[in-house]
Amino acid sequence: MHWTPEHAQPLNQWPEQHLDVSSTTPSPAHKLELPPGSRQRCHYAWAHDDISALTASNLLKRYAEKYSGVLDSPYERPALGGYGDTSFFNGTKGDTEPWPGPEPPYPLASLHEGLPGTKSGGGGGSAGLGGSPVLAGNLPEPLYAGNACGGPSAAPDYAAGYGGGYLAPGYCAQTGAALPPPPPAALLQPAPPPGYGPSAPLYNYPAGGYAAQPGYGALPPPAAPPAPYLPSGLPAPTPLPAPPRPAPTSYGFQAATAGAEAGVSLKRKAADEGAEGRYRKYVYEPSKAPAADGASYPAADNGECRGNGFRAKLPGAAEEASSKYGGGVPLKVLGSPVYGSQLEPFEKLPERAPASAPRGSFAVLSGEPPKGADAGALELVTSKMVDCGPPVQWADVAGQGALKAALEEELVWPLLRPPAYPGSPRPPRTVLLFGPRGAGKALLGRCLATQLGATLLRLRGASLAAQGAAEGARLLQAAFAAARSRPPAVVLICELDALLPARDDGACAPGALQSQLLACLDSGCGARADGVLVVGTTSRPAALDEVTRRRFALRFYVALPDSPARGQILQRALAQQGCALSERELSALVQGTQGFSGGELGQLCQQAAAGAGLPGLQRPLSYKDLEVALAKVGPRVSPKELDSFVEWDKMYGSGH
Numbered sequence: 001m002h003w004t005p006e007h008a009q010p011l012n013q014w015p016e017q018h019l020d021v022s023s024t025t026p027s028p029a030h031k032l033e034l035p036p037g038s039r040q041r042c043h044y045a046w047a048h049d050d051i052s053a054l055t056a057s058n059l060l061k062r063y064a065e066k067y068s069g070v071l072d073s074p075y076e077r078p079a080l081g082g083y084g085d086t087s088f089f090n091g092t093k094g095d096t097e098p099w100p101g102p103e104p105p106y107p108l109a110s111l112h113e114g115l116p117g118t119k120s121g122g123g124g125g126s127a128g129l130g131g132s133p134v135l136a137g138n139l140p141e142p143l144y145a146g147n148a149c150g151g152p153s154a155a156p157d158y159a160a161g162y163g164g165g166y167l168a169p170g171y172c173a174q175t176g177a178a179l180p181p182p183p184p185a186a187l188l189q190p191a192p193p194p195g196y197g198p199s200a201p202l203y204n205y206p207a208g209g210y211a212a213q214p215g216y217g218a219l220p221p222p223a224a225p226p227a228p229y230l231p232s233g234l235p236a237p238t239p240l241p242a243p244p245r246p247a248p249t250s251y252g253f254q255a256a257t258a259g260a261e262a263g264v265s266l267k268r269k270a271a272d273e274g275a276e277g278r279y280r281k282y283v284y285e286p287s288k289a290p291a292a293d294g295a296s297y298p299a300a301d302n303g304e305c306r307g308n309g310f311r312a313k314l315p316g317a318a319e320e321a322s323s324k325y326g327g328g329v330p331l332k333v334l335g336s337p338v339y340g341s342q343l344e345p346f347e348k349l350p351e352r353a354p355a356s357a358p359r360g361s362f363a364v365l366s367g368e369p370p371k372g373a374d375a376g377a378l379e380l381v382t383s384k385m386v387d388c389g390p391p392v393q394w395a396d397v398a399g400q401g402a403l404k405a406a407l408e409e410e411l412v413w414p415l416l417r418p419p420a421y422p423g424s425p426r427p428p429r430t431v432l433l434f435g436p437r438g439a440g441k442a443l444l445g446r447c448l449a450t451q452l453g454a455t456l457l458r459l460r461g462a463s464l465a466a467q468g469a470a471e472g473a474r475l476l477q478a479a480f481a482a483a484r485s486r487p488p489a490v491v492l493i494c495e496l497d498a499l500l501p502a503r504d505d506g507a508c509a510p511g512a513l514q515s516q517l518l519a520c521l522d523s524g525c526g527a528r529a530d531g532v533l534v535v536g537t538t539s540r541p542a543a544l545d546e547v548t549r550r551r552f553a554l555r556f557y558v559a560l561p562d563s564p565a566r567g568q569i570l571q572r573a574l575a576q577q578g579c580a581l582s583e584r585e586l587s588a589l590v591q592g593t594q595g596f597s598g599g600e601l602g603q604l605c606q607q608a609a610a611g612a613g614l615p616g617l618q619r620p621l622s623y624k625d626l627e628v629a630l631a632k633v634g635p636r637v638s639p640k641e642l643d644s645f646v647e648w649d650k651m652y653g654s655g656h
């Protein structure tokens with residue numbers, strides 16, 4: 001087969017055709033092609049599309065070099081196992097096991113070797129910038145004059161507009177006979193605009209430079225074209241007017257594409273939460289007051305953009321809370337309600353305020369009486385299971401920075417944000433938090449409810465199991481029915497493993513409770529139940545069978561608090577007791593409580609107070625009291641168990 005320019009052109013232009021480096025906003029199609037490892041982050045391509053001019057030029061250079069190298073070097077196929085988890089579009093995530101089978105590298109020889117007349121050796125091929133069809137056009141002519149062929153290549157025969165840069169030097173070994181005669185230059189190069197000389201290139205720059213592109217505001221305008229580009233004696237073309245910048249209207253996808261700059265600033269605003277910076281909110285802070293409406297927590301941000309059935313905070317709720325419980329109020333120990341019905345501040349499910357903004361599918365479901373649920377069980381659920389505890393902000397959870405960021409990015413944002421385009425993947429609606437007892441799993445579940453502005457229904461696996469399978473299943477069903485009828489709602493199921501039949505008994509068939517749980521997960525988080533998020537927690541993840549495990553689209557490890565987090569938890573708990581340790585004492589205590597969970601740290605402080613006879617004794621707790629308590633309260637989880645959590649996380653966790 002003889003080589004013709006028709007063959008060469010597609011090969012050489014391939015990078016240009018397949019790598020649109022001029023656009024930094026991926027199309028929906030591109031988003032879907034992202035490797036599954038990027039998971040839900042593919043929803044946020046818009047949040048990363050603002051790149052600086054330097055980054056853009058570096059990218060351009062990098063890809064130009066990379067794709068020009070494709071022509072010379074054998075293609076190394078990325079290992080499939082290199083990709084992360086399988087996708088969990090539509091709310092279900094596959095297993096994380098790597099794909100079986102070896103990965104034979106593709107033994108592709110250099111493309112040049114397969115072409116007749118290929119010249120091997122130094123200077124041949126398209127390696128380096130000279131071979132890059134993207135950059136070649138920017139290189140000075142002399143670079144091409146003496147190429148590997150040692151003589152004038154075919155390129156100079158073609159018009160400058162056809163571009164020697166599009167022909168790799170390796171191809172010029174074709175004999176003249178094999179090549180068709182080059183088309184006349186007039187056909188390849190469009191006629192220059194009137195008044196422009198024959199030496200003018202294809203691209204003419206406006207005298208004033210291009211108007212600043214939206215999204216690249218910091219870039220200086222391109223330098224005025226050099227003299228040869230403008231024929232002397234001609235008036236310079238009128239500079240292009242700057243495109244109108246749309247006023248910021250929403251955080252929507254459209255804003256990001258239509259007016260990049262407006263979109264970018266809004267995106268930043270959404271991510272940074274004003275001037276404080278995005279991660280400011282993860283700093284441990286005093287707990288806040290309950291929301292005005294009791295059952296539903298105020299959402300964490302002011303965004304009005306709500307989709308997927310979750311809503312913004314009620315107007316004024318946060319303001320009221322912060323003004324009422326501002327700086328002067330003493331710190332209060334934030335804790336999950338103690339398990340046991342007698343201590344939990346249960347209240348009847350209050351009437352929810354009507355949604356001020358349209359909520360998509362929520363609007364249809366909201367207020368509908370639950371169907372198919374037992375009236376008595378519903379009464380029980382609404383009176384016993386609705387958690388009316390104080391709202392929990394990200395800052396109320398000490399440490400766990402990476403986990404909090406992952407929860408926010410992969411769960412909260414997708415749920416709050418309307419779908420980017422019709423047919424967008426559904427955000428996950430099930431998350432499993434696993435880790436040692438007292439590590440803060442339930443606390444994080446409550447925090448999620450706060451962030452989503454959702455009603456929190458809190459169930460405890462062990463309590464349901466204690467009611468008997470039939471009664472437990474009835475309650476479970478009623479809880480999900482209540483959640484569906486009062487969206488947005490978070491169903492927090494603690495001690496999830498208690499709902500499953502004990503594996504030690506050799507049971508492999510799901511019990512009545514587990515069957516009900518699976519059915520509820522399917523109906524409660526299915527395609528028609530948009531406003532319900534299920535948070536399962538367990539300290540025995542290995543007890544979950546595969547069927548149950550797979551129902552949870554996200555699985556996050558909640559580790560024990562590290563030293564700084566322990567210090568924060570201790571400080572807050574001790575402040576509640578009126579105890580202020582010196583820095584040295586606190587750091588000694590932090591060292592002495594290695595392996596303690598947040599719950600155990602709370603117990604330690606309570607034990608110290610009890611040992612000192614407080615609160616009857618009117619003196620603050622001292623370091624000595626804490627030392628005495630340390631002899632009685634210790635970490636319950638063993639290093640071996642911690643290892644098993646890490647192992648399980650590696651196998652089935654979503655990572656963060």
Ligand SMILES: Nc1ncnc2c1ncn2[C@@H]1O[C@H](COP(=O)(O)OP(=O)(O)OP(=O)(O)O)[C@@H](O)[C@H]1O
Nearest residue numbers: 334335336397398437438439440441442443598599
């Ligand atoms: N990171 C943390 N920051 C602040 N408080 C914490 C943290 N972790 C745990 N706590 C406190 O420890 C106590 C126990 O937390 P929580 O009930 O969330 O633990 P858990 O992981 O759900 O435990 P279990 O497995 O026993 O259900 C709560 O009072 C909680 O506020």
Ligand SMILES: [Mg+2]
Nearest residue numbers: 441442494537
């Ligand atoms: Mg818990």
